[in-house]
Amino acid sequence: MTTIRLENLVKRFGDFTALKTMDLEIRDGEFMALLGPSGCGKSTTMNMIAGMEDPSGGRILFDGRDMNGVPMGKRGVGFVFQNYAIFTHMTVRQNLAYGPKMRGMSRAEIDRRVKNIADFLQLTPMLDQKSAKLSVNILQRLAIGRSAIVEPAIFLLDEPLSNVDAAFRAVMRTELKHLQKQFRQTMVYVTHDQLEAMTMADRIAVMDHGVLQQVGTPLEVYNNPANIFVAKFIGAPGMNLIAGELAETDRGLAVDLGPWGVSPPLPDDLAAAARASGSRAVQYGFRPEEATLGLEGQGLRARVTFVERIGARTIVHVESGQSVKIVTENDVGFSIGDVVSIVPAPAAVRLFDAASTAAIRGG
Numbered sequence: 120m121t122t123i124r125l126e127n128l129v130k131r132f133g134d135f136t137a138l139k140t141m142d143l144e145i146r147d148g149e150f151m152a153l154l155g156p157s158g159c160g161k162s163t164t165m166n167m168i169a170g171m172e173d174p175s176g177g178r179i180l181f182d183g184r185d186m187n188g189v190p191m192g193k194r195g196v197g198f199v200f201q202n203y204a205i206f207t208h209m210t211v212r213q214n215l216a217y218g219p220k221m222r223g224m225s226r227a228e229i230d231r232r233v234k235n236i237a238d239f240l241q242l243t244p245m246l247d248q249k250s251a252k253l254s255v256n257i258l259q260r261l262a263i264g265r266s267a268i269v270e271p272a273i274f275l276l277d278e279p280l281s282n283v284d285a286a287f288r289a290v291m292r293t294e295l296k297h298l299q300k301q302f303r304q305t306m307v308y309v310t311h312d313q314l315e316a317m318t319m320a321d322r323i324a325v326m327d328h329g330v331l332q333q334v335g336t337p338l339e340v341y342n343n344p345a346n347i348f349v350a351k352f353i354g355a356p357g358m359n360l361i362a363g364e365l366a367e368t369d370r371g372l373a374v375d376l377g378p379w380g381v382s383p384p385l386p387d388d389l390a391a392a393a394r395a396s397g398s399r400a401v402q403y404g405f406r407p408e409e410a411t412l413g414l415e416g417q418g419l420r421a422r423v424t425f426v427e428r429i430g431a432r433t434i435v436h437v438e439s440g441q442s443v444k445i446v447t448e449n450d451v452g453f454s455i456g457d458v459v460s461i462v463p464a465p466a467a468v469r470l471f472d473a474a475s476t477a478a479i480r481g482g
């Protein structure tokens with residue numbers, strides 16, 4: 120196991136800065152997801168950890184040792200890409216045995232490892248098949264097996280599930296997590312899919328435009344997003360945000376949300392933080408699943424614009440100048456055009472400064 124430390128890491132391609140000063144510690148045996156939209160610098164970061172790209176500035180340390188100038192083959196990293204690198208003329212067994220053989224392991228050790236990893240990844244029935252004939256799903260499983268079999272101290276995976284089908288992706292999420300727990304590797308996993316990051320990672324590093332936005336456990340980034348970008352990116356659908364202004368009312372500090380009405384009073388700790396922040400223009404946030412929705416009541420007023428019935432839950436789109444979504448299990452037959460009343464759960468309300476986009480945090 121190995122700790123990875125990124126210190127003031129920068130990457131420029133000519134005039135373009137793909138990564139602006141990244142500081143991150145990935146702990147021994149930790150599963151860290153690098154999460155963000157396309158082009159945010161995830162793969163660039165990963166390629167520098169692997170040794171495929173040189174940093175333009177800053178350092179990468181493995182267990183305190185500077186990796187500057189250490190070639191990829193000497194870093195002890197396993198790497199799985201989106202496009203599996205499999206020798207198609209070889210059988211599954213030969214592909215799995217390739218890495219251990221190159222490292223000069225004994226025949227008995229190679230056989231033991233091939234058996235273990237094949238059992239683990241359910242590749243045993245096709246061990247003697249030619250890889251050229253395998254489905255995309257099985258090829259990606261094999262690519263993971265081929266890297267995992269040498270038990271690298273650091274396992275880097277760059278969007279390994281983006282080419283496989285949805286059902287298989289769900290299975291692999293669980294298997295990858297088990298694999299990491301079994302081998303206790305330090306794992307860095309690049310993805311643009313927040314669900315993959317939320318379900319597998321011990322911690323998530325959320326990135327946007329070459330800047331690290333927040334690092335935290337899945338629940339930390341979900342419950343307490345550091346800024347508007349993270350609030351919208353995490354969760355499906357993401358957090359609802361309504362523009363408003365802080366307003367003192369008879370019942371305490373609240374947010375005037377224009378056509379929606381005035382919010383319920385903010386909880387005391389959040390109100391105190393909002394007063395102390397000096398902010399006036401804010402974004403009022405709440406998760407789609409943390410509000411109640413009814414056809415009558417004293418909540419925020421809006422009109423239904425769309426209703427998505429997806430089984431146990433219904434996603435109701437409502438609008439009052441701005442559009443938000445509400446996930447409800449209390450579907451009373453909402454229809455487009457209905458006027459509804461929304462009551463966000465007080466403890467679920469989040470505030471963001473409109474100008475800086477940073478969270479205003481209570482208690």
Ligand SMILES: Nc1ncnc2c1ncn2[C@@H]1O[C@H](COP(=O)(O)OP(=O)(O)OP(=O)(O)O)[C@@H](O)[C@H]1O
Pocket residue numbers: 132135137155156157158159160161162163164311
């Ligand atoms: N070799 C290169 N030369 C010039 N620009 C590059 C190079 N590699 C990456 N970039 C640019 O750097 C930015 C970050 O790319 P990167 O591949 O790290 O993003 P990403 O978050 O992994 O997204 P994706 O999932 O689309 O690969 C992008 O704007 C990309 O076009």
